[in-house]
Amino acid sequence: MANCSICGRPAIYVNPVNNKAYCRNHFIEYFEKKVKKTIRKYRMLGKNEHIIVGVSGGKDSIALLHVLHKLSRKMPGWRVTAVLVNEGIKGYREKTVENLVKYAAKNEVGYHIVSFKEYIGASLDEIVEKGRARGLPYLPCSYCGVFRRYVLNKAARRLGGTVIATAHNLDDVIQTFLMNIVSNSVDKIYKLTPVISDEEGGFIKRIKPFYTVLEKESALYALLNGLIEPEYVQCPYAEYNIRFTIRKMINELEDKHPGVKYGLLNSLISLTQEKQTRDTVNKKQVCKICGEPSSHPVCRACLYRYELGLTTS
Ligand code: SF4
Ligand code: ZN
Structure with missing residues (x-):
């Protein structure tokens, strides 16, 4: 495998898209940065x-x-x-x-x-x-x-x-x-x-x-x-x-x-x-049985529970 594009040590991972190579430490750094960037973005x-x-x-x-x-x-x-x-x-x-x-x-x-x-x-x-x-x-x-x-x-x-x-x-x-x-x-x-x-x-x-x-x-x-x-x-x-x-x-x-x-x-x-x-206007409603959020009058969890006989209402 190639050498790390950052420090030249043996690489353990190559990004298939841009061919950048990473050694162990630089891979961990790359990964954590990527996650941080996603969180921020x-x-x-x-x-x-x-x-x-x-x-x-x-x-x-x-x-x-x-x-x-x-x-x-x-x-x-x-x-x-x-x-x-x-x-x-x-x-x-x-x-x-x-x-x-x-x-x-x-x-x-x-x-x-x-x-x-x-x-x-x-x-x-x-x-x-x-x-x-x-x-x-x-x-x-x-x-x-x-x-x-x-x-x-x-x-x-x-x-x-x-x-x-x-x-x-x-x-x-x-x-x-x-x-x-x-x-x-x-x-x-x-x-x-x-x-x-x-x-x-x-x-x-x-x-x-x-x-x-x-x-x-x-x-x-x-x-x-x-x-x-x-x-x-x-x-x-x-x-x-x-x-x-x-x-x-x-x-x-x-x-x-x-x-x-x-x-x-x-x-x-x-x-x-x-x-x-x-x-942009998102209609929000709650389930009329359990009060949990739902995109229908009765949420899926309550519907399933009803159909399964786990509840009577
Ligand atoms: Fe995953 Fe099994 Fe649950 Fe299916 S039933 S979502 S495979 S844990
Ligand atoms: Zn490195």
Whole structure:
């Protein structure tokens, strides 16, 4: 491999787009600068923030926790708390929970573990079973995504968080972008922004500090900082998710044509910015059942709960 473009030491990473090479130290510096720049550019954080980091315990979310924790040491007004939502998927979540607990103890980061069981009244396994018994048309990942966002927002509010940070990286974002295109869910594309502010509606502001970071960059950052991936166990419901096929397809494209990923991200940014200028007035409403923010009279979480027989109203 080439030598570091900055100091000449052996490089461990080459940016495929501009061919700049980085040694270990300069890669860490490059990565942290990139994240800081994204935070600044999209005005993600102010001077005083209680940042709730949504973590799964996997290496990406621990890497985000690590960067924000590191940055917070230079920002006296920032406090960082990790929140892990345990969906209740048998044999899957346990390892990642352990990983977070270990990291938090070693680095003195505060954390909370909350569960679907506690907030929704049933684990994801129970929800999937109920849904099947009732013949509902939803896939496990649909319940999982909707309820996870719901639980994270509620938990963050209870903890007095001012902002929720999630580890969605560039790869995640463009995969979701294409997933929405192939399923003709164009409306959802407009939610794929680096910041979602909706304070009036009761949603805590949500930010994606890794929005411009490639998956392989965050993986390398995690590796260099000794943030390990817990023993890999695939979620038993993953096979129903088209994401994994799309991920493979984009990675193949990127291998043949470096820069495709940034191209997709930039297209997404142009689309969402156009839409924002088109309708600056955003209608906000709250769910008439639970009072949580919702774009429909009854929010998705309450609709699912009703259909699953977890509530009567
Ligand atoms: Fe949830 Fe689907 Fe991810 Fe499993 S694969 S954790 S069900 S979103
Ligand atoms: Zn260097």
